[in-house]
Amino acid sequence: MYISQNYSYAILRPLQREILAHDGQVRWFLEGNDVNPDFLAPNEQTLTSISEIEQWQPDAVFAPANIIPTFIPGLKIAIFHGFDAGKLNSRGQNDHFKIRGCFDLYCTQGPNTTGPFQQLEKEHSFFKVIETGWPTLDPFFNQVFESPYIDANDPRKTLLICSTFSKRLSLAPKLYEQIKSFSEQGKWRILMQFHPKMPSGLVAKYQALENNNLTFIETDNVLPLLQAADVMLCDTSSILLMFILQRKPVVTFCNQAPGKHLIDITDPDKVEAAIDYALTHPQPLMAEINAFCQQLHPYQDGLSSQRVLAATNELILTNPKLKAKPLNLIRNLKMRNKLNYWRW
Known part of the structure; x- marks a missing residue:
């Protein structure tokens, strides 16, 4: 669980419960100063450096963020930090649908986001898109x-x-x-x-x-x-x-x-x-x-976490031939500098 904001705890905890229920293991990585470690539950375990992530070798990394370091191990799974509210940036573009070359799988929330992301999947071919619903809302409906x-x-x-x-x-x-x-x-x-x-x-x-x-x-x-x-x-x-x-x-x-x-x-x-x-x-x-x-978000069954986990496991098991992600050299150098990690 790769997070950089306090609200990400609630976004990912339903997914954590589902992973643990299936005898999986979970570790949290807290990036930067905007996320407070005091919000961690006593039973939640952390990895404190990129080196520790490499040693642990996760199968998948879940992030409710726009970017994530591509140099860490594991499939990178995009779990959105919110819905598309229609916000436009200074250039009049909707950043919700901006592809930054970080993720292997986008778990979309409903038809109005799945369609645009599926079109982007065809365009770029280095990630998959599966509609799952948003794990954050599972406790809401349950x-x-x-x-x-x-x-x-x-x-x-x-x-x-x-x-x-x-x-x-x-x-x-x-x-x-x-x-x-x-x-x-x-x-x-x-x-x-x-x-x-x-x-x-x-x-x-x-x-x-x-x-x-x-x-x-x-x-x-x-x-x-x-x-x-x-x-x-x-x-x-x-x-x-x-x-x-x-x-x-x-x-x-x-x-x-x-x-x-x-x-x-x-x-x-x-x-x-x-x-x-x-x-x-x-x-x-x-x-x-x-x-x-x-x-x-048509799903009111409280099972979105199950669908995300199933989609992730399918990607791990099938190992589809995806195009290589863009190098993003400048962004990756910035991320390495931010995380103080220079092993290649």
Whole structure:
């Protein structure tokens, strides 16, 4: 399990459970300073260097990331760190479908990502694509946890506010006055959670709003948080797609890829009315949400980890003749420098 962000623990742990249930072995490698080793469970074992990875000789390396060192042993398996939220980079390109020459297998989440990746597979021929669903959501559909964020003694509807960190896309700096007003009026019980890369000054500003109506939450596992809310207010963060899979409505502010499954608002003064409307669960909106979810992630059986493991084992056993990956010399030199590994 190759991770570089705290949210990756929750992404990969369902897959870890499946591997261990089949008498496999798992080791974690924590890359960089953004991942906190304190989140490791007592029974989770780590490898602390590339040399240790080489000695352990993994059959497969699972990464919820865009890049991974190609010089480490094992098949490289892409487990996405989120859904395609339609974010475009400065060149107007969708990075969700950018092929960086690192992976042997992409385990896609649903038809709306499988199709584009299968086309890229034909184009490049150095990786395989198999639709499996997203292991992260297995506990969601298996209901293996009880959310600590549900308050049975509070009859109010619960609003979850999430935001991405990009200044260009984030609702946080643009809706502060509205959210402050929401926290004061007490109309809803409000939970807030930001992307871990959110600027600390902005986080502190929102943490200062905490009261009986608003709770700011920092966590490495957002699933219980999503389960606790009735409606979400978001921007273009992929977390909204995890939330909507519960067939719950989402209000977005200036979303980059608005569709009929979302209530997208561009005027800050109309956000409150949009949330009120969402809470009525209008039938046309709910029908659009259901149709969208069938394309996004049709699997509600909680067995995506099993499918990922089966796809990985099939690739190991069949050993298909794939084209050689691109050398990516500059990127690999940067990765070697970052990981302080120079053995060839």
